[in-house]
Amino acid sequence: QKEVEQNSGPLSVPxxxxxxxxxxxxxxxxxxxxxxxxxxxxxxxxxxxIYSNGDKEDGRFTxxxxxxxxxxxxxxRDSQPSDSATYLCAADNFNKFYFGSxxxxxxxx
Amino acid sequence: xxxxxxxxxxxxxxxxxxxxFWCNPISGHATLYWYQQILGQGPKLLIQFQxxxxxxxxxxxxxxxxxxxLKGVDSTLKIQPxxxxxxxxxxxxxxxxxxxxxxxxxxxRLTVV
Numbered sequence: 001q002k003e004v005e006q007n008s009g010p011l012s013v014p015x016x017x018x019x020x021x022x023x024x025x026x027x028x029x030x031x032x033x034x035x036x037x038x039x040x041x042x043x044x045x046x047x048x049x050i051y052s053n054g055d056k057e058d059g060r061f062t063x064x065x066x067x068x069x070x071x072x073x074x075x076x077r078d079s080q081p082s083d084s085a086t087y088l089c090a091a092d093n094f095n096k097f098y099f100g101s102x103x104x105x106x107x108x109x
Numbered sequence: 110x111x112x113x114x115x116x117x118x119x120x121x122x123x124x125x126x127x128x129x130f131w132c133n134p135i136s137g138h139a140t141l142y143w144y145q146q147i148l149g150q151g152p153k154l155l156i157q158f159q160x161x162x163x164x165x166x167x168x169x170x171x172x173x174x175x176x177x178x179l180k181g182v183d184s185t186l187k188i189q190p191x192x193x194x195x196x197x198x199x200x201x202x203x204x205x206x207x208x209x210x211x212x213x214x215x216x217x218r219l220t221v222v
Contacts, residue, residue: 004151032209043200044152046212088151090211092208096157096164096165096207097142097154097202097204097211099144099151101150101151102151
């Protein structure tokens, strides 16, 4: 079983809409969760991280964590074509850092 | 603040040859990671160091891959001998300590022909 699972997509949303990206993890011992954005041919770059149950907002991005359901999500408000990328979810599991396979997001002008 | 430095950026080798990659983490970062990313897939953790000790190398193909982090700073990843399926981008990342956000270098794109 993979430690971190994501729907590969692609997820297509119109410009200005809310994009919702989801991630589940298998090990309840995971403490920290991270969202990275990766443009084609580039390295992953950190968007935000979340440690506690609930929501965490940073600009147009909101991360949501539900440890009981082992579920993490990322909401992108007012999506822009420049948000088109692959979004990677990562979990820190007993100090080991594992990534999901990523969800490709397409924002259509 | 300087980021994670990796070299080379690109490498093309023939199968059965050897290759080495170098990584210099962000200054002061104790944790260093090497990931393999095959096209269309997420990064796969190969090895994780805490200072100069290995935290996890469970997914490192130890018959052909080796890595070291002497003095707890720079790290090298070696493949010997390379196989066609080793063609991938090799990403180095570092974090201040485990359980904190990791920052990535630009990666080394390896092509084995």
